Amino acid sequence: MSVISVETSTLDHALPMALLFEACGTVTHVGPTFEKIAPGAVGKGLAGVMNFVHPQLSGSCADVLRYSGRKLRVELRHEANIPPGEGLSTLRGTVVPLSDRRGLINLALGADPGVALKRHRLTSRDFTATDPMVDFLYLIEAHAMVLSEFERLSERLDQARTAAEEAAVTDKLTGLRNRRAMDDHLGRLTVDAGPAFGLMNIDLDYFKSVNDTMGHAAGDRVLEEVARILRQEVRSGDMVARVGGDEFMLLFENCADVGLLQQIAGRIIQRLELPIDWQGQECRISASIGITMSSYYDTLDAERLVSDADSALYASKRAGRARHSVARPVGECSMEPEG
Known part of the structure; x- marks a missing residue:
């Protein structure tokens, strides 16, 4: 039988997970990948390096060499990087007898190599x-x-x-919520019958005149300024929606104080009557407002609330515009003086 001598560096390149042992069972060399998985094996006995799972061997050189050419399943007793609560990786191996009763065990990852690959951060450089x-x-x-x-x-x-x-659910021009968003939210509030809330409808006065005399670009500028004012005047969490060309709807959750809404309506009208600049020209508008409160109704119906708020709004227009009115549950509107 021919005998060839192989340098350990060549062996490491060809069999990076191999282990060499002497006749006495002492490990004399391991490949670089083996060392990465379970460092410090050199100089120890086979039984101290490996646990032979199947077949169950004592770890003596003679015992191991008897299984030359057969598959082994082993665990490396000093495997590194084992997370808490997890066990040793099971590896596959084959035994190759060498001269002078020495031997070589070449290992490979088991049937589920993913755990060992991740645990030891193995890459293609760790294999042939x-x-x-x-x-x-x-x-x-x-x-x-x-x-x-x-x-x-x-x-x-x-x-x-x-x-x-x-x-x-957003109005493209103003960034406010749109009618769909308001209808959905108001519908949920009336179905759930939760805390009291107030509803305010706003229609801009004299807005058509701005559009007709200065153009739609000026009208857009006015609508953007109206949206800014409405956001500033409501409380955090209240909904402001543009529901038509120059129509807006405000929803005040957790509110049963009609006086608070009247104060807000007055401030809104006062601020909207200030001139709005458009390319050096003054745009002048005002607003008519209708208000109703959920606490006025024994049974909540979204369409009824919107209709009553609209009725109050048109009562304000009939009374001369730039006013706010409150709708009562019987369908009548009580005229409130301008804020």
Whole structure:
């Protein structure tokens, strides 16, 4: 039988998970990947380095060499990087007898290599180029890339869906909520019959004159300024919506104080009557406002509340505009003086 001598560096390149042992069972050399997984094996006996799971061997040199060419399942007693509560990795191995009753055990990762790969941060550099584990690592990397791209796509879809949902309930010009958002929210409040709330309808006075004399761009500028004023005058959490060309609706949750809404309506009218600049020209408007309160009704109905607030609004217009009125549950409107 021919005998060849192989340098350990060559052996490490060809069998990076191999272990060499003497006739006495002492480990004399391990490959670089073996050392990475379970450092410090050199100089120890086989029984102190490995736990032979199947077949169950004593770890003596003679006992191990008897299983030459057969598959072993082993655990490395000093495996590193084991998370708390987890056990040793199970590896596969084959025994190769050498001259002078020495031996070599070449190891490979088990049927589920993912745990060991992650635990010891093994890469393709830790295996030979022809090792099937290199292909497995490629598949893991490809899977990770696909998963990462899927997550990014999913995130973009979520963002697009969120943006679409937001756009569906937002007035494009003013950034306020739109009629759909107001109808949905008011519908929920009337169905749930929770805390009291107030409803305010606003229609701009003289806005058509601005559009007719100065153009729609000036009208848009006025609407943007109206939206800014309304946001500033309501409380945090109240809803402000543009529900028509020059119509707005305000919803005041957790509010049973009609006097508070009358004060707010007065301030809104006062601020809207200040001139709004448009390219050096003054745009002048005002507002007629109708108010109603959920506490006025024994049974809440969204359409009834909106209708009564509209009735109060038109009562303000009939009385000369630039006023606010309060709708009572019997359908009558009590005229309130301008704030």
